[in-house]
Amino acid sequence: MKNQIILAGAAAFGLSGCVTPSGTAMNVSDPNLQSRAxxxxxxxxxxxxxxxxxxxxxxxxxxxxxxxxxxxxxxxxIPLRNKKGRAICVKREA
Known part of the structure; x- marks a missing residue:
């Protein structure tokens, strides 16, 4: 009986990784990426x-x-690239 409980718990834990969260907004935690363009x-x-x-x-x-x-x-x-494969950057204000 104890083995069945452990097996059921392990199966539930293992299958929980297969669930895709939906309806959640992406949180941009990197403070360097806060400004939109x-x-x-x-x-x-x-x-x-x-x-x-x-x-x-x-x-x-x-x-x-x-x-x-x-x-x-x-x-x-990830960096936005042009058709030649180079990163697209904007001028930084002084």
Whole structure:
């Protein structure tokens, strides 16, 4: 009987990792990514395909634009790239 209880608990714990949370807003915990940006049309034309431009943030450390990438394991912000593969950055104010 004790083994069945342990096995049931282990199974429930193991299967809990398969659950995908839904309806939760993504919390940007990195203080360097707090400012949002909208892309002008001329910049939008240079963005490489396959990048989600619906949520663009400016990295305060270097001024580069970051986009929200939804991977199979986690959602994170990675640098926005142009069609040549270079990061797209904005001028930093002095």
């Amino acid at each position: 909208t892309l002008p049309a001329e910049v939008l034309d240079t963005v490489a395909p396959g990048q989600d431009v619906s949520d663009i943030r400016v990295d305060a450390r270097d001024g580069c634009l970051m986009y929200r990438h939804k991977g199979p394991v986690e959602t994170t912000y």
